Amino acid sequence: MVTKNNEHGTTMIETIMCISLLIVVGTSIARGVVSVFNRYKTGRLAQQVIDLKRAILAYTAINEDYTSLSEQAMINADALPIDLKALRHAMNGKIEFG
Secondary structure, eight states: OOOOOOOOOOOHHHHHHHHHHHHHHHHHHHHHHHHHHHHHHHHHHHHHHHHHHHHHHHHTTTSSSSTTOOHHHHHHTTOSOGGGTTSBOTTSOBOOOO
């Protein structure tokens, strides 16, 4: 007795090609996400530099030079923006005053 078989199998080459295509598409999407995230962090870093400049100018406005400027003095005076109190910027580098 002959039975009708409606199953269609794929060959190993077709399966490998499909998996390879999924890997390429996934890698492209991951690269795009990383690129967007790096642009966001760069823009955030630029904004933090501007915020730090404003904080330094406001903190040293009564002095004629920057001799009273130090990280600890600005932290104690609550003169730094909230996201810079840990003295780390958006790219996770250390902020140093000099």
